[in-house]
Amino acid sequence: MLPLVVRVTTLQKKTGALLLLLCAALWPGAGFADTPTPIIKTVLGKAQQLRLAEQNIALAAVPLNGPGEAHFMNADQPFNPGSIMKVVTTYAALELLGPTHQWHTRLYTDGKIEGDTLNGNLYYVGSGDPKLTEERLWLLMRELRSMGIAHIQGDLVLDGSVFNLPNGIAAFDDDGDNPNAPYLVEPNGLLTNLNVLRIRSRADERGIHSWMEPQLAGVELDNQIVSRKYGSCPRRYQFDYTPTVTEDGLTKITLTGVLPEGCSTSSYLSILDQADYTGALLVGLWQQLGGTLTGQIREGLRPRDNSTTLLATTSSHDLVTMVRDINKWSNNVMVRQLYLTLGSRHRTPEDADDLAAADRTIREWMADKGIDSDNMVFENGSGLSRKERISARQMGDLLALAFNSRFSAELIASLPLVAMDGTMRRRLGHADMAGMGHIKTGSLKDVRSIAGYTRDENNTTWVVVAMINDMRAWKTEPVLDELIEQVHLAARLEPIQTASHP
Numbered sequence: 001m002l003p004l005v006v007r008v009t010t011l012q013k014k015t016g017a018l019l020l021l022l023c024a025a026l027w028p029g030a031g032f033a034d035t036p037t038p039i040i041k042t043v044l045g046k047a048q049q050l051r052l053a054e055q056n057i058a059l060a061a062v063p064l065n066g067p068g069e070a071h072f073m074n075a076d077q078p079f080n081p082g083s084i085m086k087v088v089t090t091y092a093a094l095e096l097l098g099p100t101h102q103w104h105t106r107l108y109t110d111g112k113i114e115g116d117t118l119n120g121n122l123y124y125v126g127s128g129d130p131k132l133t134e135e136r137l138w139l140l141m142r143e144l145r146s147m148g149i150a151h152i153q154g155d156l157v158l159d160g161s162v163f164n165l166p167n168g169i170a171a172f173d174d175d176g177d178n179p180n181a182p183y184l185v186e187p188n189g190l191l192t193n194l195n196v197l198r199i200r201s202r203a204d205e206r207g208i209h210s211w212m213e214p215q216l217a218g219v220e221l222d223n224q225i226v227s228r229k230y231g232s233c234p235r236r237y238q239f240d241y242t243p244t245v246t247e248d249g250l251t252k253i254t255l256t257g258v259l260p261e262g263c264s265t266s267s268y269l270s271i272l273d274q275a276d277y278t279g280a281l282l283v284g285l286w287q288q289l290g291g292t293l294t295g296q297i298r299e300g301l302r303p304r305d306n307s308t309t310l311l312a313t314t315s316s317h318d319l320v321t322m323v324r325d326i327n328k329w330s331n332n333v334m335v336r337q338l339y340l341t342l343g344s345r346h347r348t349p350e351d352a353d354d355l356a357a358a359d360r361t362i363r364e365w366m367a368d369k370g371i372d373s374d375n376m377v378f379e380n381g382s383g384l385s386r387k388e389r390i391s392a393r394q395m396g397d398l399l400a401l402a403f404n405s406r407f408s409a410e411l412i413a414s415l416p417l418v419a420m421d422g423t424m425r426r427r428l429g430h431a432d433m434a435g436m437g438h439i440k441t442g443s444l445k446d447v448r449s450i451a452g453y454t455r456d457e458n459n460t461t462w463v464v465v466a467m468i469n470d471m472r473a474w475k476t477e478p479v480l481d482e483l484i485e486q487v488h489l490a491a492r493l494e495p496i497q498t499a500s501h502p
Helices: 015-028 039-049 082-096 134-146 274-288 319-329 332-346 354-368 392-403 407-412 477-488
Strands: 058-063 072-073 104-109 112-114 117-119 122-125 150-151 157-158 197-204 207-211 220-229 240-245 251-260 265-268 298-299 309-315 435-446 447-455 463-470
Touching: 039 072, 039 477, 058 392, 058 477, 072 392, 082 319, 082 332, 082 354, 082 407, 082 435, 082 447, 082 463, 104 134, 134 274, 134 309, 157 207, 197 251, 197 274, 207 220, 207 251, 207 354, 240 477, 274 298, 274 319, 319 332, 319 407, 332 354, 392 407, 392 447, 392 463, 435 463, 435 477, 447 477
Parallel strands: 117 150, 122 157, 157 298, 220 251
Antiparallel strands: 058 072, 058 463, 104 122, 104 309, 112 117, 197 207, 197 265, 240 251, 435 447, 447 463
């Protein structure tokens, strides 16, 4: 049975609201059937080669600012979107927080500075900053040293209360069997340096030299990697590691494996929870600067009265910079921080937590724009979820409105450039389309997706959305790329047989 497809001819679009009114009038519901358009036929041809069921594919392609024919398939069915859900969160954040929004992380004390000693506790108050790097923390701690402080006679107290999460966060059911994978890092008010440790090893005439970046107080490497005199350097060598906690409370990471002489390797891991990582990083940087801390590292709240004094602040890059990092490289923990920031900035007493507040806030924002959020499911706003759902039409409507947003340039520029950068850098290079589209990608077990903008040969910009929820999704990138390529060629009078369709 052929899929349901609707045709509509689009003239010049002037405003996002007008476009949605036009769509509502001309895009009938599932009861209206039509013959598949040439673009849909071509994409389905590629899908049929992989034996994909048509009901497991949702497509939308709509011209925005010039002539063309819109194409839809299963566009009203909610699908698991994977990481293209990040487009929803980042677009909402640009409009609700503003492109110049920043996060401010601060150091306070309840003590006094006497000579080169701070007599009292040092309070580190996290802001939920999505990308608070080691370099910025070093500058923050150096500011303390520049004040003449060398010794802290008190505790380092970590305050991560910026997010209201009384019931915690549901763990993601990862199929990779690697609990230390960086993409699994959970959001936290104390997140620093993406909570990632890079472990590097090199084999030379001295043997094996291993080190970690950054240096964390209380974390040590036990290097058991064996050097081999001869052999080719592995392209993507991954050593084995085993983290343990010693009797004295240190974290020891034992490295094992074989590395040929002259070769180097590295791996990114998330070993510690956010509070332990941040405490170890702050103390490690403080020690590198020649400072000492006599007290403990502990979690707690900064007193909200006048008993503390602000010592130093580090401010993040603006939201536009964050959005670019999130969408170009599909950073999960950064967008989850952003999602919770939306919740924390708009929470009400009726919200169960900041996840619920973010869900409500984004739905209200969509309703104001005339977008129906029925059947949408939000869990964390990142797409790293088995539960999140959105339809191709809803995503297409959102992208159509974003095209006319006052912050459209900021959002579009954050999406990966076809065949040039981000998660699209190695795709569609054969099609002579480098730089001809800005496309966000999504990938989970049984999920592949794309969402964004591309141009046809008449320079008309199109919204393109495609989602595949199928056990064969892992090999369906050619199907998604076929849609982008066929839309690019849509201005020609006859259907185009691409290189993959002789």
